[in-house]
Each structure stands twice: as structure tokens, then as C-alpha cells.
Amino acid sequence: MTSEEVGQRPAHRPSVPAWLPWLIWSLGALFFCYGFFQRMAPSVIIDPLMRDFAVGAAVLGNLSAIYFYAYAGLQIPVGLLADAWGPRRLLTAGALCCGAGSLLFALAPDLNIAYLGRLLVGVGAAASFVGTLKLATNWFPASRFAQLTGMTMAAGMLGGVGGQVPLAAAVESFGWRSTLAAAALGGLILAILIWLIVRDRRPDAPAPRFTGGAAPRGGLRLVLRMPQQWLLAFLGGAMTAPMLAFAGLWGVAWLMQIHGMTRPEAASHTSLLLIGWAIGSPLAGALADRIGRRLPILRAGALIGLCCLMLLLYVPGLPSPIFLALFLIAGIGLSATAVTFAVAREITPTHAVGAAYGLLNGAVVGGGALFQPLLGLLLDLQWDGHMVEGAPIYSARAFDLAFLSLAVFLLLALLASLLLSETREKR
Structure with missing residues (x-):
């Protein structure tokens, strides 16, 4: 246990109330929840966006x-800033930027302004997860880290659930522009709370080893030279791609167009994947901390997610209870992604963990960045020109071929995980 951890404080330094680390972590996790809500929002407004901006998939x-x-x-820049600048300022600026982007997107008169709004939302939210993990690193012992990572991911999934059924209901009642404009207020409130309450590290912790940029850059070079970091990144990206690309965008359209569901019904199904992730993340982290081993949980989670995805997409006529359960179980399995961050912490020196988190989380989110437009492109290539009320309609074959890319990517990552070496929890 390091001097940053609970129970290792010099006698002359002030003690820390037991509730304070949890309060500080919870504000970071709440920002991640808000960012995830913004991340998932387009999935329930596909048709209005296509009509308002006259665009295809x-x-x-x-x-x-x-x-x-x-x-x-x-x-990676956010990880370096978390190491050198501190999470408090990073999270405050991110929350402000995220809220401003949401407002701009809601008011966008054309596609270019809409792009700018979504870009600002992504820039602001970029600080949320790594900043929160840095708070967990600075305020909690390493023996709690995998569990805290899972709990942070669970908070994000709850935000994703809010970006499904509740958002769909709000959009039906108030329209997508008014709803997202109202949601922009959340960014401002979070920024104020984070600035007033969050502190970078425990008052009983030693001063940071550096404040300039040279040491963080050295940490980045160290991380980039580690093959295990790249294997983790590949696995993490593949395990989150189904959630970000399927549940996050194209799953609702698939359920509406192929399975004949209403928008709220479709959103409730994809929400189950997020709920499964919210349930499974802290459980996977807690189990990994308890047994002190990471890879069995990672590999089992990836395999469960792959099997459930294949059943959902390619086995027709499943009974409704089984169909629903597969969404939930897939989310539980894929939520083992949380454990990749525990592995990254354990193989990385403390002064470079922000860079390691940045590389890994960049790959995790990169799965969505790659597959959301890729699936849209694959759908457009199979489109037969059919439209309803100005929105393109795609065939079952088009969806089948597009979604197959997710399964292939996940299978390759599962095979790559066999090259990872087991780590042991640092105490």
C-alpha cells in the first residue's frame, strides 16, 4: 500500500473523514454518468435527426x-493532464464544455453546427472517466480500484439508460431540441459542484512528484512501449463496441424496422444491455479484487458477450423472455471491460497511470468511434432505396451483414486476450 492509500498518513497531517473520498469520487462518477447520457442520446432520435438534417445512415x-x-x-492528452494538472480542474472544464456542446447541438440550424455541438460534447466528456479514475487512484487504496472502476462504469451505464427510455419519452413529449437544451443545464451544475467540492488528492498524501510536463511525457513513452497496454486496448475496444455502436445507435433502428417495435419498446430492449453492464461492472471488479486474478474474468465476460450477441442477431424466432434476457446477459458479460483498467494500473508505475488510463479508455471509446459510422456505411451499401416519412429503411440482410463486423471484432479480441499475462493486485 502506497502513501496515497488509506491508512498510510503521517501523524502530523490531517485525518480524512471516511465519507469524503466517496463524495469526491461520486461527483466524478456523476459527470461520467452525464457524459454517457449525452453519448447515447442519438440512438433514440435517429429519425428526427435524419429528417431535420436530410441525411442518410x-x-x-x-x-x-x-x-x-x-x-x-x-x-492520452487527458491522461497526461490528469497526471500533471490534476483531476479537479480537468473535470470542471470538461463539464462546462459538455453542457455548452449539448446546448449548441440542440439549437443547431444546420448540419455543420450540429457537428460542432457534438464535437464539444465529446471534448468535454473526454475528461470524465480518466479524471474519475485518477480521483479513485488518489483517494482510495489499490485493493479497491477494480471495484471502483466497475462502479464508475455502472454510473455511466445508468446515464446511458437515461439516454434511452426516459429520453425517448421526453423527446416524444417535448421534441429532441427542447429536451437536449434542458439537459445542457446539467453540465453547468456539475461544473460548479466539482469545483467547490472536489480536491485532487487526500490532504494526508505527499505532494506530487512533479508539476511540469516532462515527467508526464516520459510516462506516456513508457506506456506506449508496453505491448500489454496495446493488447488491453484492443480487448477493451472490442468489448465496448457492441454497447456503443449497437445499443448506442443502431440497435433501436434494428428493433423498430426488423422487429416492428415502437421507439419506447426498442429503447427499453437496448437499455437492458446497459442495465446488464451497470450490474456486471461492479460485480466483475469486486470479484477480480477478491480472487486477485483478472484474466479469467475478462475472457469469460468477452465469451459470454459474443455468444449472446450471436444469438440475438442471428437466431430468429426467440421467445420474448429469452430475447430480453440475452440483452441483459450480454451487458453483464461485456461489463468485464472494467477489469482491463485494473490490469493497466497494476502494470504501470504510479506516475504514469493517467497516461495508461488515457490510452486504454481511448481504445475503449474508439470502438464506438469506429463502428458507429462503419455500421452506417455498411447499411447504406445494402440499402435498396426504401424510405418512410423521409427516413431510410434497411432490410434484415443489411442489418445482419453490418452487425457481423461487431462479432468478428470481438472474436479477434478474445483470441488476442490469450497473449495477456496475468497480474496480481498491488497492496
Whole structure:
């Protein structure tokens, strides 16, 4: 246990109330929840967006995925800033930017302004997960880290659920523009709370080893030279792609167009994948902490997710209870992604963990950045020109071929995980 951890404080330093680390972590997790709500929002407004901006699936995929381009592309810089600048300022600025982007997107008169709004949302949200993990690193012992990572992911999934059925109901009642404009207020409130309450590290912790940029850059070079970091990144990206690309955008359209569901019904189904993720993330983290082993949980989760995905997409006529259960179980399995961050912490020196989190989380979100527009492009290539009320309608074959890419990517990552070496929890 390091001097940053609970129970290792010099006698002359002030003690820390037991509730304070949880309060500080919870504000970071709440921001991640808000960012995830914004991430998932386009999935329930596909038809209105296509009509308002007169675009097809490929363009809409890019409009949604520009969030992921910004988020994923900024993860390494965000990780360096978390190491050198501190999570408090990073999270405050991110929340402000995320709220401003939501407002701009809601008011966008044309596609270019809509792109800019989604870009700002992604830039702001980019700080949320890595900043929260940095708070967990600075305020909690390493023996709690995998569980806290899972709990942070669970908070994000709850935000994703809010971006499904509740958002769909609000959009039906108030329209997508008014709803997202109202949601922009959340970013401002979070920024104020984070600035007033969050502190970068425990008051009983030693001063940081550096404040300039040279050491963080050295940490990045160290991380980039580690093959295990790249294997983790590949596995994490593949395990989150079904959630970000399927539940996050194209799953609702598939359920409406192929299975004849209403928008709220379709959103409730894809929400089950997110709920499964919210349930499974803290459980996977807690189990990994308890047994002190990571890879069995990671591999089992990826295999469960792959099997459920294949059954959902390619076995017709499943009874409704089984169909619903597969969404939930797939989310539980794929939620083992949380454990990849525990592995990254254990193989990385403390001064470089922000860079490691940035690389890994960039790849995790990069799965969505890659597959949201890729699936849209594959759908457009199979489109027969059929439209209803100005929105393209795609065939079952088009969806089958597009979604097959998710399963192939996940299978390759599962095979790549066999090259990972087991780590042991640092105590």
C-alpha cells in the first residue's frame, strides 16, 4: 500500500473523514454518468435527426460518432493532464464544455453546427472517466480500484439508460431540441459542484512528484512501449463496441424496422444491455479484487458477450423472455471491460497511470468511434432505396451483414486476450 492509500498518513497531517473520498469520487462518477447520457442520446432520435438534417445512415453515423472521435482522440492528452494538472480542474472544464456542446447541438440550424455541438460534447466528456479514475487512484487504496472502476462504469451505464427510455419519452413529449437544451443545464451544475467540492488528492498524501510536463511525457513513452497496454486496448475496444455502436445507435433502428417495435419498446430492449453492464461492472471488479486474478474474468465476460450477441442477431424466432434476457446477459458479460483498467494500473508505475488510463479508455471509446459510422456505411451499401416519412429503411440482410463486423471484432479480441499475462493486485 502506497502513501496515497488509506491508512498510510503521517501523524502530523490531517485525518480524512471516511465519507469524503466517496463524495469526491461520486461527483466524478456523476459527470461520467452525464457524459454517457449525452453519448447515447442519438440512438433514440435517429429519425428526427435524419429528417431535420436530410441525411442518410452514413452521415448520421458520423454525426453521432464525432463525439467518439473527440473523446477517443483526447484520451492520452487527458491522461497526461490528469497526471500533471490534476483531476479537479480537468473535470470542471470538461463539464462546462459538455453542457455548452449539448446546448449548441440542440439549437443547431444546420448540419455543420450540429457537428460542432457534438464535437464539444465529446471534448468535454473526454475528461470524465480518466479524471474519475485518477480521483479513485488518489483517494482510495489499490485493493479497491477494480471495484471502483466497475462502479464508475455502472454510473455511466445508468446515464446511458437515461439516454434511452426516459429520453425517448421526453423527446416524444417535448421534441429532441427542447429536451437536449434542458439537459445542457446539467453540465453547468456539475461544473460548479466539482469545483467547490472536489480536491485532487487526500490532504494526508505527499505532494506530487512533479508539476511540469516532462515527467508526464516520459510516462506516456513508457506506456506506449508496453505491448500489454496495446493488447488491453484492443480487448477493451472490442468489448465496448457492441454497447456503443449497437445499443448506442443502431440497435433501436434494428428493433423498430426488423422487429416492428415502437421507439419506447426498442429503447427499453437496448437499455437492458446497459442495465446488464451497470450490474456486471461492479460485480466483475469486486470479484477480480477478491480472487486477485483478472484474466479469467475478462475472457469469460468477452465469451459470454459474443455468444449472446450471436444469438440475438442471428437466431430468429426467440421467445420474448429469452430475447430480453440475452440483452441483459450480454451487458453483464461485456461489463468485464472494467477489469482491463485494473490490469493497466497494476502494470504501470504510479506516475504514469493517467497516461495508461488515457490510452486504454481511448481504445475503449474508439470502438464506438469506429463502428458507429462503419455500421452506417455498411447499411447504406445494402440499402435498396426504401424510405418512410423521409427516413431510410434497411432490410434484415443489411442489418445482419453490418452487425457481423461487431462479432468478428470481438472474436479477434478474445483470441488476442490469450497473449495477456496475468497480474496480481498491488497492496
